Amino acid sequence: MSTTKSNIIGTDRDYGSLVKEDRVHSSIFTDESVFEDEMERIFHKTWLFALHESEVPKKGDFKLLKLGRFPVIAVRDENEEVQLMINRCRHRGAQVCEATQGNAKSFQCWYHGWTYNTKGDLVGVTGEEAYDKTFDAKEHGLTKVARVGNYRGFIFASHSKEGQSLDDYLGPAKKFIDILIDASPTSEIEVKPGVVSKTMYRGNWKQIGMDGYHPHYVHVSVFKIFSKRESTTGSAVGAIHLEDPFADSSPSLTRGFPNGHAALDFRFQRLPHAKDNTAELQQSEDGRKYVEDMIARYGKEHAEELIAWHGDPHLGVFPNLQLIHDHIRVVIPISSSETQVLMYPVFLKGVGQEINNKRLRSHEAFYGPASNGSPDDAEIFERVQRGLEGDANPWILLGRGINREKSDSDGTVSALISDEITQRAQMQEWKRLMTED
Amino acid sequence: MAKQIVNAAPEAINKGVVSVEQQLRVERFLNYEAALMDEHEYDRWMELWTGDDITYWVPCNSDDQDPNTGVAIIYDDRPRLLERMMRLKDKAAHAYRPRARLIRNVSGVVPLSVRGEELEVVSSFSLGEIRTGTENIWFGKCHYLLVDTSEGFRIRWKKVMLLNNDEAMPNLTFLV
Ligand code: FES
Numbered sequence: 147m148s149t150t151k152s153n154i155i156g157t158d159r160d161y162g163s164l165v166k167e168d169r170v171h172s173s174i175f176t177d178e179s180v181f182e183d184e185m186e187r188i189f190h191k192t193w194l195f196a197l198h199e200s201e202v203p204k205k206g207d208f209k210l211l212k213l214g215r216f217p218v219i220a221v222r223d224e225n226e227e228v229q230l231m232i233n234r235c236r237h238r239g240a241q242v243c244e245a246t247q248g249n250a251k252s253f254q255c256w257y258h259g260w261t262y263n264t265k266g267d268l269v270g271v272t273g274e275e276a277y278d279k280t281f282d283a284k285e286h287g288l289t290k291v292a293r294v295g296n297y298r299g300f301i302f303a304s305h306s307k308e309g310q311s312l313d314d315y316l317g318p319a320k321k322f323i324d325i326l327i328d329a330s331p332t333s334e335i336e337v338k339p340g341v342v343s344k345t346m347y348r349g350n351w352k353q354i355g356m357d358g359y360h361p362h363y364v365h366v367s368v369f370k371i372f373s374k375r376e377s378t379t380g381s382a383v384g385a386i387h388l389e390d391p392f393a394d395s396s397p398s399l400t401r402g403f404p405n406g407h408a409a410l411d412f413r414f415q416r417l418p419h420a421k422d423n424t425a426e427l428q429q430s431e432d433g434r435k436y437v438e439d440m441i442a443r444y445g446k447e448h449a450e451e452l453i454a455w456h457g458d459p460h461l462g463v464f465p466n467l468q469l470i471h472d473h474i475r476v477v478i479p480i481s482s483s484e485t486q487v488l489m490y491p492v493f494l495k496g497v498g499q500e501i502n503n504k505r506l507r508s509h510e511a512f513y514g515p516a517s518n519g520s521p522d523d524a525e526i527f528e529r530v531q532r533g534l535e536g537d538a539n540p541w542i543l544l545g546r547g548i549n550r551e552k553s554d555s556d557g558t559v560s561a562l563i564s565d566e567i568t569q570r571a572q573m574q575e576w577k578r579l580m581t582e583d
Numbered sequence: 584m585a586k587q588i589v590n591a592a593p594e595a596i597n598k599g600v601v602s603v604e605q606q607l608r609v610e611r612f613l614n615y616e617a618a619l620m621d622e623h624e625y626d627r628w629m630e631l632w633t634g635d636d637i638t639y640w641v642p643c644n645s646d647d648q649d650p651n652t653g654v655a656i657i658y659d660d661r662p663r664l665l666e667r668m669m670r671l672k673d674k675a676a677h678a679y680r681p682r683a684r685l686i687r688n689v690s691g692v693v694p695l696s697v698r699g700e701e702l703e704v705v706s707s708f709s710l711g712e713i714r715t716g717t718e719n720i721w722f723g724k725c726h727y728l729l730v731d732t733s734e735g736f737r738i739r740w741k742k743v744m745l746l747n748n749d750e751a752m753p754n755l756t757f758l759v
């Protein structure tokens with residue numbers, strides 16, 4: 147039984163008719179009742195990214211999340227397992243935890259003093275004798291999120307008891323997640339508790355996506371800055387070369403995966419620069435060591451690939467996760483016209499301080515509310531939202547490159563970097579979930 | 584800055600570390616800086632900075648987030664700050680056009696310590712922003728290292744602690 151069966155605010159709208167192969171109806175971005183349905187049919191049903199396990203490194207470490215409409219506590223319990231529990235007292239429903247992160251032995255509800263341990267068990271009921279004999283504390287533990295899955299430290303959650311496994315859900319997108327993790331010579335990344343840049347824009351959550359068509363226009367001021375730089379250095383690990391990765395003549399691809407995942411696939415474009423990147427790294431001690439350790443771990447050929455890709459999978463995992471450049475990005479829909487975007491810089495384990503420091507500064511340069519990149523994206527999303535409100539001609543076109551899609555052996559489809567394959571993949575999954583029984 | 588003032592009491596508060604005239608000079612300088620920022624006078628604002636080793640720092644998550652281990656909203660040295668100026672002035676930087684209309688009030692100016700020509704000062708501001716029909720209100724505390732030169736004060740180091748630095752914030756496309 148999926149939780150969507152308790153849909154009490156849903157509408158009977160025919161979502162199938164609002165999403166065509168090459169276009170979508172703009173009401174899905176602006177109508178608040180569509181948003182309500184999205185919460186039920188997408189966010190309370192499919193897999194959502196919750197957190198990276200390094201955010202709660204020690205027993206008792208916790209972090210508050212929002213998964214769909216549910217406030218959730220993620221906590222590492224006494225057996226070192228990460229529990230995801232609904233932050234809602236089983237007595238009268240108060241949140242039992244208000245601190246956004248920290249360490250706790252137990253969670254006490256301050257309304258009437260009920261206490262839960264880190265496994266969510268109800269371990270203390272104030273004045274328990276007043277309840278009759280049939281009251282069993284065991285039945286009133288914090289509600290667990292229905293399913294939790296872990297892919298290499300990325301913890302995902304589903305509010306639905308049934309549905310495809312996380313493994314099937316991620317499918318071929320997994321090897322793109324690997325690109326981020328394997329930028330570390332020990333195959334371990336770290337997301338530091340509480341280190342996150344929190345931004346918002348006044349626009350729909352579906353605007354934010356893998357879009358290889360926009361950089362030449364939205365980020366033109368950044369390209370001007372890059373062109374004035376003496377050194378091309380400044381990327382996560384290795385050099386940013388001057389060749390344009392967003393030109394259709396480049397070997398960059400857009401890629402669509404099953405289940406709505408999508409990527410800007412820069413692998414083929416970056417590979418020829420492996421030697422330059424390695425040479426750039428070898429100019430410093432930490433960089434030299436990094437190259438050595440990568441080769442020792444992955445072998446020369448794959449290490450060179452990984453260094454050329456510099457940990458940037460540029461992957462969108464539908465509906466709420468993106469792995470871009472050197473950060474994990476979480477998309478939190480607040481309403482049809484307001485979205486929060488959390489950007490967690492990823493630190494590599496097993497590398498010298500200088501490598502992570504460079505990643506951090508390069509992250510700040512492009513991402514965050516006062517950076518070179520994010521503000522122009524947010525500005526455009528807000529312009530889109532204002533434009534969409536006027537739906538005289540309500541269809542939005544996503545057909546770019548539809549006739550030059552290629553199917554690849556791993557079950558994905560690809561096309562040129564400016565093609566709207568990524569948007570089509572995301573919207574087809576949106577349609578699948580919104581129309582599913 | 585409140586914390587810095589609390590810690591500096593009573594010495595820096597009772598008697599003060601500078602004369603009343605010097606205090607007024609500092610206040611006029613910070614109000615001038617605020618006016619340049621409000622008016623988007625970037626070249627003239629840039630002239631207020633001195634030396635090659637400058638830092639313009641807006642921490643994220645907490646006022647004391649270490650920029651070596653945590654992310655910052657802004658952590659500029661001179662080259663990065665010059666690139667920021669380029670974008671602030673660039674018509675193609677969409678988030679900066681149309682420009683925000685800004686008014687800030689600078690208050691709570693307290694010199695904390697003096698070392699030769701260097702003056703450590705804290706202040707606070709409230710800032711109203713209007714852009715494309717939306718109004719935002721920003722609050723922050725500033726911590727400065729000023730140098731008293733023959734041309735007036737110059738900034739060597741500036742840290743801006745936004746009240747909402749751990750909240751989801753909209754674009755911050757102006758100087759704070
Ligand atoms: S609501 Fe939590 S103890 Fe009553």
Ligand SMILES: [Fe+2]
Nearest residue numbers: 360361364523
């Ligand atoms: Fe962008």
